Amino acid sequence: MSEQTLESGAHVAGSSGDALLVVDDVTLRFGGVVALNEVAFEIRRGEILGLIGPNGAGKTTCFNVMTGVYTPTSGEIRFDGDRVSGVKPHRINAMGIARTFQNIRLFPEMTAMENVMVGADARHKTSVMGTLFRLYRVKAKEHELPDNPLKRSLAKVFGISRHTLEERAGRQKSMEMLRFVGIADRAHELARNLPYGYQRRLEIARALATEPKLLCLDEPAAGFNPAEKADLMNLIRKIRDKGQTVLLIEHDMKLVMGVTDRLVVLEFGQKIAEGLPEEVARNPKVIAAYLGEPDDAAQA
């Protein structure tokens, strides 16, 4: 016990105690390969935390452990006080963690709108039977009644099924999300036909639709030009201002330095630094591992 206290005391020095997600000495082995070696850090409520490191440092692996794709060999992840390790992916989503992917993984044969609605559906309550038979009726409010006169009088007598109301609410919410990320103009096109920048932002909209407390973005700016990157930085700040916590994996140093509150640096599956962006940029270990020549670091 004393060992544990010492350890955690060491790495959470200066912690506000308001941790949303705690990565507690997580080790992950694939056979003989150690992908993550006793990685420990925390994400505080309401912050934008950057997770950086050279290629193959274990950033995406760390992500995958946090979203339940892999179960750690030892150590654990706690989200809002609950263990994440070993919980099924869709339950982790329900706990309040959503993510995007380094290589875009939309549902290509669905429209942008439908993609977001899959996310929104995660928060719906109607059961399988309720959807099939629509027996759970709710008394309809005036503005919820359909326009068609026959359907209108039926709805007045029998009420509206909860499925219909939730479906409508989900549609509205999804449209809001599309507007929020700025791609509402092509809501009804198939995801695979959307331009690259739209697809990236659609992934963010879909993740936001699940109403996460923590949004994890895996290299959201990959392939963006400077103007698009600036837009994305604004979007990430807007997400944080809505009260959501953001974890950002990113290669682009300018973007990371400009938008994050704190940084965690990984190298070869180990944490080598943690702190404010300016501190980390001055850390000689980080400069050696990641930023290359000191001149470059100063510029970043």
Added chain:
Amino acid sequence: MDFNALFGDLGGHTLDGLTKGSVYALVALGYTMVYGVLRLINFAHSEVFMVGTWTVLGVYTVLGADDTSGMGMVIFATLAALVAAVVASASVALAVERIAYKPLRKKNAPPLIFLITAIGCSLVLVEIFGHVLRFFFGPPFGRAPVNVPSPIQTVVLLDVGGVRITNVQVFIVVGAILMMVALDQFVNKSRLGRGVRAVAQDADTAALMGVNQDRVIMLVFVLGGAMAGVAALLYTIAFDLTKFDIGFIIGIKAFTAAVLGGIGNLRGALVGGLLLGIVEVYASTVFNSSWADVTAFIVLVLVLMFKPTGLLGESLGKARA
């Protein structure tokens, strides 16, 4: 070769083909939906259909419905048989998934293991009806074909230029198409359907977006089973019989229909089923009835040679045919 026989009553033969094809198409949906989500050919699905036909027989026997029944009894018995067959088939489909496939999925078994398991389930179900139930209850269970009484009397509704359309044909074709449209709408428009398509397109991502994969899998087995139950009722109305291994040849035909239309594609199952039914009836008219199966598979081979993904292409995710 007797082309006169075919062209002499082309309309009538086409109608027969559509009737047969409707049953194939409904059974094909079960193969196609499970394949779309799990990439698994569920060979036990043919026995899901077989159980449905026995359920229909059971309901008729219990209610005492036969060709002498009055109108009220006919309607009641048919509806009761429909509900019972749907429930029985869906339950068997779900039981196969829970008992046989789910434990394999938990252990990440390779695809071949699933395939062998599917064949095993099929054999077990066949032998339950061909042997086990006979041992306990005697006939009608066993290996002999059993007559299913048909409360619905065949009546010619319309005579369009010599083509006689019967009530049974209309009932079957319209019934099958209605079920198909309902299923298509469900998959394309409802929340659960969206979940099914999401899992079919990218299962891991869907799970991370909060889709309960297990529930989606149960749903496709139940829906596929329910369609097989409807098919079982329609089949017994048209052909008045069942048998312990009746699922075998229907299952193979339905599987062929699914592949023909593009496995994983709901509308493909409809197109494939109807086409297969028509081709079979034409071939058995031009040559003789023993050529029905041969021709069906020749068509399959030809289509796959030139369009290996089937007529409408694979993909449950891509429900827009």
